[in-house]
Amino acid sequence: MEIGAEPNDDSLLNLRCLRNAKEKIGISLEGPFEYKDFSIIKGNANEMSCFGDDKFDTVLCHGMLEHDKFFWKTIAEIKRVTKPGGLVVIGTPGYTRTWLEKLNPFFRKCRLIDRYLDFLTSSTVTYEIHNAPGDYYRFSPQAFKEVFFEGMRDVEIHSIMLPPRIIGSGIAL
Numbered sequence: 001m002e003i004g005a006e007p008n009d010d011s012l013l014n015l016r017c018l019r020n021a022k023e024k025i026g027i028s029l030e031g032p033f034e035y036k037d038f039s040i041i042k043g044n045a046n047e048m049s050c051f052g053d054d055k056f057d058t059v060l061c062h063g064m065l066e067h068d069k070f071f072w073k074t075i076a077e078i079k080r081v082t083k084p085g086g087l088v089v090i091g092t093p094g095y096t097r098t099w100l101e102k103l104n105p106f107f108r109k110c111r112l113i114d115r116y117l118d119f120l121t122s123s124t125v126t127y128e129i130h131n132a133p134g135d136y137y138r139f140s141p142q143a144f145k146e147v148f149f150e151g152m153r154d155v156e157i158h159s160i161m162l163p164p165r166i167i168g169s170g171i172a173l
Contacts, residue, residue: 090144145168
């Protein structure tokens with residue numbers, strides 16, 4: 001299952017590791033679509049009553065939650081439709097501190113930075129706003145750990161690239 005799937009070659013449902021999956025399905029606000037060996041139904045991931053509990057072995061969601069006004073509903077639905085022992089992978093734009101932040105104590109000690117210039121060493125880098133159909137959130141690794149993957153096991157969180165993308169995975173209980 002891919003949340004926010006699109007009918008193109010960039011869909012995560014095209015991943016080689018899913019080549020032998022018995023069923024591949026996506027959900028999107030647009031649709032329905034048939035593409036290659038998967039289908040995409042029209043629906044809102046905040047409420048996926050079209051799927052029973054514990055249906056999917058793998059649920060993928062990348063580049064979508066920042067556009068979801070009610071992302072916590074989607075997270076709850078992802079957990080509901082994932083089988084115990086199933087894999088959940090989520091990716092979103094995140095934010096990270098700049099390398100200058102590490103120098104902040106030194107600058108303060110030497111009085112090179114005062115409270116009016118503090119922003120130079122305290123800012124964060126984030127992915128640009130990409131308004132489609134809205135762009136509401138950026139998430140921290142802590143949000144991934146304590147919100148997205150709460151109650152899961154074998155959780156891994158990685159911040160990659162600059163501006164950062166956060167990728168997390170966990171196994172449903």
